[in-house]
Each structure stands twice: as structure tokens, then as C-alpha cells.
Amino acid sequence: xxxxxxxxxxxxxxxxxxxxxxxxxxxxxxxxxxxxxxxxxxxxxxxxxxxxxxxxxxxxxxxxxxxxxxxxxxxxxxxxxxxxxxxxxxxxxxxxxxxxxxxxxxxxxxxxxxxxxxxxxxxxxxxxxxxxxxxxxxxxxxxxxxxxxxxxxxx
Amino acid sequence: xxxxxxxxxxxxxxxxxxxxxxxxxxxxxxxxxxxxxxxxxxxxxxxxxxxxxxxxxxxxxxxxxxxxxxxxxxxxx
Numbered sequence: 001x002x003x004x005x006x007x008x009x010x011x012x013x014x015x016x017x018x019x020x021x022x023x024x025x026x027x028x029x030x031x032x033x034x035x036x037x038x039x040x041x042x043x044x045x046x047x048x049x050x051x052x053x054x055x056x057x058x059x060x061x062x063x064x065x066x067x068x069x070x071x072x073x074x075x076x077x078x079x080x081x082x083x084x085x086x087x088x089x090x091x092x093x094x095x096x097x098x099x100x101x102x103x104x105x106x107x108x109x110x111x112x113x114x115x116x117x118x119x120x121x122x123x124x125x126x127x128x129x130x131x132x133x134x135x136x137x138x139x140x141x142x143x144x145x146x147x148x149x150x151x152x153x154x155x
Numbered sequence: 156x157x158x159x160x161x162x163x164x165x166x167x168x169x170x171x172x173x174x175x176x177x178x179x180x181x182x183x184x185x186x187x188x189x190x191x192x193x194x195x196x197x198x199x200x201x202x203x204x205x206x207x208x209x210x211x212x213x214x215x216x217x218x219x220x221x222x223x224x225x226x227x228x229x230x231x232x
Contacts, residue, residue, distance in 0.1 A: 010181070010182035010183050010186050010201075011182070011186070011197065011198055011201055012182070012183075012185070012186040012189060012195045012197075013183060013185075013186065
């Protein structure tokens, strides 16, 4: 196998490039999410087909970041995976999805009661799914962190 | 972060420009300048390379620098 070409950057430039790539990654993340929501909101009928490409890239990005972080025993810069923060983030995400679905339902069917019901249903569903996912990932994170710390002790 | 006066002094004693020192250490002049200005905190590996080129110890160039801060204050004042 051919060796990768030696880097042309020194350590400060390398750090700056990492920062640029970091910003680019989050720009792509939020940009893709915004595009997916806007396309679903504007499309009538075949939104699923139209956002498939963006959705696949977005999910690959999310899954990669999730697996890479868990593998390295990293959760977040600022928050710890506690019941309080998991509940707060689940509620935040569920609220965003509920509002989006209420608006979508109202734009499509013009029925206020129906759109509120859709919003409540989506809130509950999203909240439950997020809490389950947070619980599973928290468990994996704690196990991984423990293992990494034990490995460091042995080394 | 405080400016790194000892590097500047050691470099001047050897009559070396920032560019020449950067070339010898194997970094860009931009990075050398950032280290001297205190805008970038180099790794221990890079610190050792700079010390090697300037013929100084880590303590002399990157040690706790109450004295250097005093020097800087005097230079500014």
C-alpha cells in the first residue's frame, strides 16, 4: 500500500485546519437538517423521495459522530449524560419535531385541531424514542469510559 | 497569554530572524511569530526543538516567567 503523503503543515496550522474542518462539519450538519425540513415543508406528496439523498448523508454523519464519540469515551464538551440533561434534550428535540409537524399538518390539511393532535402525538413519540436512545447510549458511554480508564491504569 | 520575550532575546543573540529560526525548527514563520506573540501554546515536542536550535533549556525559554512578565511590563512602560 502506498504511504500517505507527509503533511505540509506544522502543528499550529494543523490545529487551525482541524478547527476549519470542525466548523465545516457543523455547517454541513445544520445545513442538511435545514434543507431536509424545508424540502418536506415545501413538497407535496413525494417529499420522502426528494430528501432521500440528504437524509442518507445526514444519517451517515450522525452515526459516524455517535460511534466515534462513544468509541473514544466522549459524551459532550459541556454536558454530562444525566437523567436531567437527557430529559431536557429529549423534550427540546420533541418540541422542535412537534412544532414542525403541527405546521406541516396545518399547511397540508388546514385543520387546527388535527395539527395540534399531530403535534402532541409527535411530541410524545419523539420524546419516548429520544429517551430510549439516550438511555442506551448513556449505558454504552459509561461502560466504554470505564473500560478506557481501566486500560489507562494498566498501561 | 504573555508574549515570549526569552525566545526573541535568544534569537537576537544568535542574530537569527524569525524566518530562519522557523526554517531550522521546521515550522512556518506564521507559527513562530504566534509563539513569540503568545498567541499559540506549542506542544512540548516543538518547545524542545526550539530549545535545541537556540541552545537553551526548556526552563529558560518556556519556564514560569514572572521575571519575563516584569521585563515585558518595563518594555511597554
